[in-house]
Amino acid sequence: MSVPQKSDAPKKKSAPSKAAASKGGETHQQAAGDGVVLTTNQGTGISDNQNSLRAGGRGPTLLEDFILREKITHFDHERIPERIVHARGSAAHGYFQPYKSMKHVTSAAFLADPKVKTPVFARFSTVAGGAGSVDLPRDVRGFAVKFYTQEGNFDLVGNNIPVFFIQDAIKFPDLIHAVKMEADRGYPQAGSAHDTFWDFVSLMPESLHTIMWAMSDRAIPRSLRMMEGFGVNTFRLVNSAGKTNFVKFHWRPVLGTAAVLWDEAVKISGADPDFHRRDLFEAIESRNFPEFEFGFQVIDQKTADALPFDVLDATKLIPEEIVPIEMVGKMVLDRNPDNFFAETEQVAFCPSHIVPGIDFSEDPLLQGRLFSYLDTQLSRLGSPNFHELPINRPKCPFANMQRDGHMQMLTAKGRANYEPNSIDPAGARESPSVGLRTAPIPTEAAKVRLRSESFADHYSQARLFYRSVTPQERKHIGEALTFELGKVDIPAIRQKMLGHLNIIDKTLGGTVAEELGMTGEAIAAKPSVMPIDLDLSPALRLYGKYKPTLKGRKVGLLLAPGFNLKLKNALVAAINKEGAAAAIIALKVGGVEDSAGTRHPAEMALRGSPSVMFDAVAVLAGPAGDKALSATPDAVGFLMDACRHLKAIGLSGSPELAGKAHAVGPVGITDIGAAKDIAAFIGFAREGKVWARESA
Ligand code: HDE
Numbered sequence: 001m002s003v004p005q006k007s008d009a010p011k012k013k014s015a016p017s018k019a020a021a022s023k024g025g026e027t028h029q030q031a032a033g034d035g036v037v038l039t040t041n042q043g044t045g046i047s048d049n050q051n052s053l054r055a056g057g058r059g060p061t062l063l064e065d066f067i068l069r070e071k072i073t074h075f076d077h078e079r080i081p082e083r084i085v086h087a088r089g090s091a092a093h094g095y096f097q098p099y100k101s102m103k104h105v106t107s108a109a110f111l112a113d114p115k116v117k118t119p120v121f122a123r124f125s126t127v128a129g130g131a132g133s134v135d136l137p138r139d140v141r142g143f144a145v146k147f148y149t150q151e152g153n154f155d156l157v158g159n160n161i162p163v164f165f166i167q168d169a170i171k172f173p174d175l176i177h178a179v180k181m182e183a184d185r186g187y188p189q190a191g192s193a194h195d196t197f198w199d200f201v202s203l204m205p206e207s208l209h210t211i212m213w214a215m216s217d218r219a220i221p222r223s224l225r226m227m228e229g230f231g232v233n234t235f236r237l238v239n240s241a242g243k244t245n246f247v248k249f250h251w252r253p254v255l256g257t258a259a260v261l262w263d264e265a266v267k268i269s270g271a272d273p274d275f276h277r278r279d280l281f282e283a284i285e286s287r288n289f290p291e292f293e294f295g296f297q298v299i300d301q302k303t304a305d306a307l308p309f310d311v312l313d314a315t316k317l318i319p320e321e322i323v324p325i326e327m328v329g330k331m332v333l334d335r336n337p338d339n340f341f342a343e344t345e346q347v348a349f350c351p352s353h354i355v356p357g358i359d360f361s362e363d364p365l366l367q368g369r370l371f372s373y374l375d376t377q378l379s380r381l382g383s384p385n386f387h388e389l390p391i392n393r394p395k396c397p398f399a400n401m402q403r404d405g406h407m408q409m410l411t412a413k414g415r416a417n418y419e420p421n422s423i424d425p426a427g428a429r430e431s432p433s434v435g436l437r438t439a440p441i442p443t444e445a446a447k448v449r450l451r452s453e454s455f456a457d458h459y460s461q462a463r464l465f466y467r468s469v470t471p472q473e474r475k476h477i478g479e480a481l482t483f484e485l486g487k488v489d490i491p492a493i494r495q496k497m498l499g500h501l502n503i504i505d506k507t508l509g510g511t512v513a514e515e516l517g518m519t520g521e522a523i524a525a526k527p528s529v530m531p532i533d534l535d536l537s538p539a540l541r542l543y544g545k546y547k548p549t550l551k552g553r554k555v556g557l558l559l560a561p562g563f564n565l566k567l568k569n570a571l572v573a574a575i576n577k578e579g580a581a582a583a584i585i586a587l588k589v590g591g592v593e594d595s596a597g598t599r600h601p602a603e604m605a606l607r608g609s610p611s612v613m614f615d616a617v618a619v620l621a622g623p624a625g626d627k628a629l630s631a632t633p634d635a636v637g638f639l640m641d642a643c644r645h646l647k648a649i650g651l652s653g654s655p656e657l658a659g660k661a662h663a664v665g666p667v668g669i670t671d672i673g674a675a676k677d678i679a680a681f682i683g684f685a686r687e688g689k690v691w692a693r694e695s696a
Contacts, residue, residue: 041070085128087131088135089126090280090281091121091123093343094121094335099329106237107238108358109355110150110355118147120333121146121148124142124224124280126140127141128192130189135274135277136260137269138192141219142158142160143227143251151356153394157351158232158249160221161218163461164314164315165315167206168365169368169369172372194488198488198494199493202500205459206455211462212465213465216465216476216477217261217476217542221258221276223552224290226255229251229292234312235248235360237296237358238357242439245299246298246301251294252325254330262480281336290333291330293327294330299318307322310455312452315455319540320539321537346386348373348380354436383407384405385406414427464540468538478508481512494518495518499524502524548687548688550580552580554581554583554614555582555583556609556618557619558585558606559586574682578685583614585606586604589603610634614647615688616642616647617642626657630656635657646668648668651669652672667693
């Protein structure tokens with residue numbers, strides 16, 4: 001244990017060592033050392049944590065210094081292998097509570113009683129980048145939730161996109177090798193805009209539906225608190241009578257969905273690589289607890305059979321217009337981890353962790369996942385006892401005859417480490433009544449390596465998604481494809497991709513070809529099944545589906561000398577009333593003077609707070625302040641970017657800056673001359689983005 005041990009550690013004040021004293025006196029810790037004494041991992045008190053043991057003040061260090069060696073050895077082994085995918089993640093504790101009993105479809109106890117709160121731990125992640133990569137690459141986001149139920153842990157290991165790139169687990173290593181940094185050159189980090197990824201996609205049309213989602217604004221979310229989540233694979237629900245249904249799991253953010261623009265994502269990655277992690281942590285610290293509703297699409301066999309695609313195919317979704325989502329409860333994330341490594345890093349999710357009442361489907365992607373996660377935890381966490389770590393340990397009793405192994409943390413008692421046994425009649429035994437029972441789904445068939453015909457249509461749902469979303473989303477998909485394919489060196493890969501895009505939607509293919517300067521160069525794709533036009537699904541839209549709100553958002557207020565204090569206070573009050581936060585920015589972090597010459601503290605200096613970090617911005621200045629701002633490139637950039645990124649903008653006393661930043665005239669810019677104008681600014685800010693400005 002490297003944490004201080006209260007009980008055993010000697011509690012007397014530690015005297016500064018002679019060496020420390022001779023080198024310039026006491027450190028803060030030594031001076032303040034009335035509290036817990038620093039010890040080795042064996043509990044031996046440490047008298048000097050500043051100097052290693054040496055032969056004389058200037059002599060060589062002695063091998064005898066076990067305190068130095070213990071400390072360095074532990075440090076040398078502080079890192080564990082990062083996750084091969086989803087390495088970069090942020091997490092929080094919370095609870096889940098059902099709205100009503102779901103007993104009619106599942107016997108799962110945590111879904112049976114609206115009074116029962118089940119503790120959860122949720123981890124959000126990017127897929128491709130390493131643990132130290134930025135938060136805002138274009139990427140799918142992981143959305144994994146561990147429910148510590150009274151019947152065991154249930155891990156719902158999902159994503160923020162409802163479909164996946166491949167249909168069979170055997171293709172996963174190829175997909176991931178293709179998207180991660182290229183084997184010879186070691187780049188790009190956390191980005192799909194390179195040859196190997198698009199080479200793979202161009203040869204694997206089953207990935208095209210997910211590609212449409214990954215190129216949409218879903219892949220650059222504004223906040224982890226504003227993403228939908230999906231179980232992706234089809235699971236089964238089983239009720240106490242043994243009746244089964246298929247189910248698709250959904251998470252819906254109470255704050256609604258929001259995304260940033262690509263140019264914002266690129267700039268945020270530089271300005272604040274931890275943008276999402278910080279946002280989640282700060283929201284919880286300020287008690288704005290992220291909330292997600294949990295929804296089920298319950299599908300009976302008859303409905304599944306009538307669908308024009310296979311419910312076992314993870315590259316397909318079931319439109320809500322065909323099977324509505326029933327909201328069954330809510331997850332609230334109300335506590336940050338105490339220690340990032342012990343919790344966020346060591347948490348081990350496994351789709352194979354289910355509880356009675358939930359069962360798997362035969363989806364060949366899910367079947368492979370059931371093997372992979374347990375296997376990967378063994379090398380990542382280094383021991384088959386990873387379930388004993390506090391973050392992974394079930395909160396209900398657990399007992400079996402598994403014993404020993406690396407880092408065994410439990411001290412099993414008695415002689416009986418096998419079953420059946422007569423030596424320990426009170427010991428753990430199997431239980432047909434409360435134990436998990438697999439739904440007896442018939443499976444007899446010939447052993448074949450074969451993809452079912454029902455998985456063969458790779459284009460219809462890609463088209464469905466592209467045509468169902470809003471015009472802005474469609475525009476951004478085209479731009480993202482142009483950007484990504486523009487980064488591909490090998491022309492034939494681009495040409496093949498254009499062939500696929502033409503089949504999904506001719507206009508899309510044509511626009512991307514034109515933007516790439518490759519009109520007429522597409523290599524025609526030959527689908528094995530020609531796509532059909534499915535009924536559009538407006539539910540697939542990212543924008544316009546949730547009510548406009550400013551709740552949980554952040555408004556940046558740039559204050560310059562001579563600003564109107566009354567207006568600033570009214571603005572902050574209006575922003576707070578919306579449930580949003582106002583961040584005070586000034587040219588210098590030391591503060592800024594209002595029109596009466598009174599100095600006010602700032603929270604952020606302009607240089608470190610570009611407008612990409614906020615959902616909406618306002619600039620308040622007096623004449624001198626306006627002059628100072630317009631002479632400052634960072635201030636001009638602040639406003640120019642806010643304008644380009646379609647943010648609601650409020651301006652008070654800053655005409656010169658507005659002119660320099662070309663922020664005169666576009667929709668969504670409110671002149672805040674008096675408090676009565678604030679409502680109009682808030683109205684635009686609630687919309688998230690002023691889309692009319694983009695069309696203009
Ligand atoms: Fe994963 N995935 N995955 N995956 N996955 C992992 O497990 C894997 C897939 C997802 O926050 C790994 O603990 C295979 C789909 C999330 O800790 C690994 C296949 C979905 C996380 C693994 C898939 C996911 C992982 C790496 C294809 C959405 C992060 C580290 C058959 C439903 C969990 C680890 C966390 C992590 C394997 C496809 C979601 C290697 C073989 C589809 C959210 O076991």
